Every structure is written in structure tokens, then in C-alpha cells.
Amino acid sequence: MELRLANEESPQLRARCIVLSLFFVLYFKEIIRLGRRYPFPRPPNCLKEGCKSQRIWGHGYIEIYFEGYNTAITLRRYRCEDCGCVYTIRPFGYWPRHKVPIRIIFQRVCHRIKHGVWDKSNGLTRQRQGHWLRALKKNIMTYLGMNFDETIFEGFYELMYRVRIPVQRTG
Numbered sequence: 547m548e549l550r551l552a553n554e555e556s557p558q559l560r561a562r563c564i565v566l567s568l569f570f571v572l573y574f575k576e577i578i579r580l581g582r583r584y585p586f587p588r589p590p591n592c593l594k595e596g597c598k599s600q601r602i603w604g605h606g607y608i609e610i611y612f613e614g615y616n617t618a619i620t621l622r623r624y625r626c627e628d629c630g631c632v633y634t635i636r637p638f639g640y641w642p643r644h645k646v647p648i649r650i651i652f653q654r655v656c657h658r659i660k661h662g663v664w665d666k667s668n669g670l671t672r673q674r675q676g677h678w679l680r681a682l683k684k685n686i687m688t689y690l691g692m693n694f695d696e697t698i699f700e701g702f703y704e705l706m707y708r709v710r711i712p713v714q715r716t717g
């Protein structure tokens with residue numbers, strides 16, 4: 547199940563190739579158990595406009611830590627032989643470079659708005675959550691031109707729909 551496509555914008559990789567994230571439902575427990583033997587889904591063809599090549603070959607693995615898991619999670623990469631585009635298979639429900647699931651980030655930001663205090667359970671600090679909220683406010687203003695106070699839910703979803711990470715500062 548392919549759900550969304552987003553540019554990872556890694557500065558090192560951007561220089562030589564495009565890196566795209568493909569989001570799938572992945573089973574973390576199985577990845578931990580099987581490691582590189584996990585049956586990662588493979589894109590049937592290149593998704594870059596004007597390419598559509600079917601020569602998509604394995605391009606190694608990356609190891610990423612996610613919140614709540616003590617061990618690194620191994621994720622598969624693929625590369626298009628024809629245009630050089632690299633695909634990372636990522637778990638649905640997480641943004642690139644964010645270790646906390648999207649639903650938790652959304653819950654915590656909503657909690658702060660609704661109750662005026664931070665929910666600091668499970669080791670999520672006020673500083674970290676404050677960073678998300680400030681970025682969200684800025685993104686809603688910058689990209690949607692909306693008044694933040696009335697539009698947090700709409701703003702959050704609208705930014706996601708536009709393939710932006712609502713809680714990540716972009717400039």
C-alpha cells in the first residue's frame with residue numbers, strides 16, 4: 547500500500563540524486579526479528595515524472611532509531627537504474643527525520659492548545675513539543691496564510707495534504 551511521496555531533502559544526497567520516501571505499513575517487530583530478510587515492498591516502477599522505468603534495484607539499507615524502540619530499525623532503499631532516483635521505504639505514520647509517530651505529535655500539540663499545559667508523559671519534553679508547536683504556527687501562517695488560533699486542525703491536515711511536514715521548520 548503506497549500512501550504518500552515526500553522529498554527527504556537530505557543535503558548530502560540532494561547534490562547527486564533525488565531521494566524520495568515511500569510510505570508503507572511496516573511491522574517493526576518483524577523488521578527487528580528478520581532484519582534485512584524482511585520482505586520490504588518494492589516500487590513497481592520509478593515514480594519520477596517522465597521516467598517510469600521498471601529497472602528498480604536494491605540500493606542498500608539505512609538504520610534509523612524510532613521513539614519507543616531500543617534498537618535501530620533497518621529500512622530498505624531502492625534505486626532507479628535509469629534516472630538515479632533513490633527510494634527509501636519508510637513506515638507509514640512517521641515523517642522523515644522524526645522519531646515520534648505523527649499521531650503522537652498531533653495529540654501533544656492538541657493537548658497544549660486545549661489545556662494550556664504540556665503533556666510530558668513518556669519522556670517528551672516541553673522544549674521538544676514547543677518546537678513542534680512553533681513550527682506548526684509558522685507553517686500555517688507561511689504556507690496557508692491562515693490565522694493559527696482558529697485553524698489548528700484544518701492547518702495541520704492541510705499542510706499534510708500539501709506534502710509538508712506541519713511541525714518542521716522549513717526556513
Ligand SMILES: [Zn+2]
Pocket residue numbers: 592593594597598599626627628629630631
Ligand atoms: Zn527513474
